[in-house]
Amino acid sequence: MEQPLLELRQVSKNYKLEDSKQELEVLTNINFMVQRGEFVSIVGPSGCGKSTLLLIIAGLIAPNDGECLYKGEVVKKPSLERGLVFQEPRLLPWLTVKDNIGLAGEYDEGLLKKMDLEDFSHAFPHELSGGMASRVALARALAPRPDLLLLDEPLATLDQNLRSKLQGELQRIWKDEGVTCILVTHDLNEALALGTRLIVLGKRPGTILHDTSLQDSMEKEAMKEQVLTWMEG
Amino acid sequence: MERTRWGGFKGLVFPLGLLTAWFIFGYTGKLNQQILPSPGEVLSAFRYLCRDGLLWSHLGSSLVRVFGGFALAALVGVPLGLIMGCVPQSQTWFGPTLHFLRQVPPTALIPLFLLWFGIGEAPKLAVIFYAALFPIVVNAARGVQEIPGMYWEVSRALCLSPWKTLKYLVIPGSWGFVFTGLRLGMGMSWRAIVAAEMLASASGVGYLVMTARSLARVDEMFVGILVIGFMGILIDAAVITIQNHFVPSWRSVQGTRRSEKGGTTAPRTAPSLQEL
Numbered sequence: 237m238e239q240p241l242l243e244l245r246q247v248s249k250n251y252k253l254e255d256s257k258q259e260l261e262v263l264t265n266i267n268f269m270v271q272r273g274e275f276v277s278i279v280g281p282s283g284c285g286k287s288t289l290l291l292i293i294a295g296l297i298a299p300n301d302g303e304c305l306y307k308g309e310v311v312k313k314p315s316l317e318r319g320l321v322f323q324e325p326r327l328l329p330w331l332t333v334k335d336n337i338g339l340a341g342e343y344d345e346g347l348l349k350k351m352d353l354e355d356f357s358h359a360f361p362h363e364l365s366g367g368m369a370s371r372v373a374l375a376r377a378l379a380p381r382p383d384l385l386l387l388d389e390p391l392a393t394l395d396q397n398l399r400s401k402l403q404g405e406l407q408r409i410w411k412d413e414g415v416t417c418i419l420v421t422h423d424l425n426e427a428l429a430l431g432t433r434l435i436v437l438g439k440r441p442g443t444i445l446h447d448t449s450l451q452d453s454m455e456k457e458a459m460k461e462q463v464l465t466w467m468e469g
Numbered sequence: 470m471e472r473t474r475w476g477g478f479k480g481l482v483f484p485l486g487l488l489t490a491w492f493i494f495g496y497t498g499k500l501n502q503q504i505l506p507s508p509g510e511v512l513s514a515f516r517y518l519c520r521d522g523l524l525w526s527h528l529g530s531s532l533v534r535v536f537g538g539f540a541l542a543a544l545v546g547v548p549l550g551l552i553m554g555c556v557p558q559s560q561t562w563f564g565p566t567l568h569f570l571r572q573v574p575p576t577a578l579i580p581l582f583l584l585w586f587g588i589g590e591a592p593k594l595a596v597i598f599y600a601a602l603f604p605i606v607v608n609a610a611r612g613v614q615e616i617p618g619m620y621w622e623v624s625r626a627l628c629l630s631p632w633k634t635l636k637y638l639v640i641p642g643s644w645g646f647v648f649t650g651l652r653l654g655m656g657m658s659w660r661a662i663v664a665a666e667m668l669a670s671a672s673g674v675g676y677l678v679m680t681a682r683s684l685a686r687v688d689e690m691f692v693g694i695l696v697i698g699f700m701g702i703l704i705d706a707a708v709i710t711i712q713n714h715f716v717p718s719w720r721s722v723q724g725t726r727r728s729e730k731g732g733t734t735a736p737r738t739a740p741s742l743q744e745l
């Protein structure tokens with residue numbers, strides 16, 4: 237069997253609460269594997285630890301228990317092979333679009349063109365609309381040519397029209413660039429529309445309630461009600 | 470717009486009123502010339518000092534000292550402050566020492582600096598260095614600490630090297646505070662040098678005022694005091710001009726965002742002088 241691109245083994249995460257000795261259990265006993273080329277959507281209610289899970293995979297925080305393996309090696313720190321797109325674009329306000337994209341990787345004119353940003357390469361973030369800023373954040377994560385793209389609700393702040401448009405772009409990037417994607421979202425429709433596989437997390441502390449591959453649109457539609465029941469339950 | 474324009478003039482009402490009263494009392498001969506000379510006498514003394522070259526020579530000496538000591542303080546203070554801002558434990562280790570030193574005014578150290586460095590230019594440079602260093606260090610450190618945590622997370626996620634983090638995050642992210650520190654440091658330098666020259670110097674604007682006092686030339690004292698005040702304002706204006714015009718791309722981030730959604734957080738502005 238081919239080595240998975242990513243493997244999480246019994247991952248748990250607690251946070252120490254400020255001004256208190258208590259600990260908040262955010263994730264408990266998370267196990268799953270991701271193969272190359274998959275588009276995994278992770279859904280769950282607010283506060284179930286979806287973003288924490290992504291930060292652990294990115295190497296920005298360490299789990300309290302268990303381990304996260306990337307290409308068979310334990311993730312200890314961030315790597316350019318795992319691109320991360322945050323919920324907010326988080327563009328450095330003093331840098332132009334071109335410089336923001338070129339921060340980590342080689343500045344690529346083609347990438348800017350693909351993202352429909354070539355006319356804004358010298359614009360500053362405050363001169364961009366919300367959709368453009370999200371596209372720049374996506375381009376910044378793609379510039380170092382990562383093998384795994386981690387998407388932390390990157391479209392959550394956008395209106396429905398823009399959201400649909402960018403969902404299409406995400407799918408195009410996944411197909412064209414051959415990058416494996418993990419999308420965290422609380423929007424089930426978005427998760428079903430984009431993913432080839434769906435992981436459902438339960439309420440805090442987040443555990444995996446369901447992990448299934450999504451074959452066709454009929455199956456996706458049929459799953460909707462069931463997933464909503466799991467999420468609410 | 471009208472209100473803003475008028476707002477600028479409001480600040481001139483009081484000094485113009487004071488100047489008018491001074492003129493009127495001087496013209497009517499109701500001023501005691503030994504204590505307060507008339508504006509005309511002060512103007513004559515100013516003309517004399519200019520023509521003689523004395524004023525320019527003293528002013529030149531003061532400015533050379535100020536810029537020398539300030540440049541040294543900036544060269545040491547900005548990197549030191551940035552390092553302190555980047556190292557979270559630095560506040561715990563060095564905070565109390567800095568707090569103590571900030572309470573000791575530069576003038577209190579003049580006798581000590583004279584003892585250590587002799588009577589040349591060195592003790593004056595040391596006074597300016599000391600006066601300017603603390604606002605520069607404290608503001609640079611605060612500027613780094615005020616960079617939002619989400620940008621630090623971005624720099625970690627993108628695996629930026631220390632050099633790139635300094636170049637693209639630390640320096641531009643803290644520049645507003647750094648400039649406020651430089652501006653405050655320059656003001657402190659100017660005040661400190663005038664005090665130092667009054668106590669231990671044979672040249673400079675402070676020395677000019679003290680010599681005029683020993684010769685009972687109140688008109689020349691007034692010239693010196695007014696020059697000190699106006700020079701301070703000019704230096705402050707020059708620093709602001711540099712801040713506004715020599716970093717255009719950084720300044721532009723203070724513009725209004727086109728969209729709230731998905732846009733980046735607008736950077737905070739530097740603290741007001743009152744805050745500091």
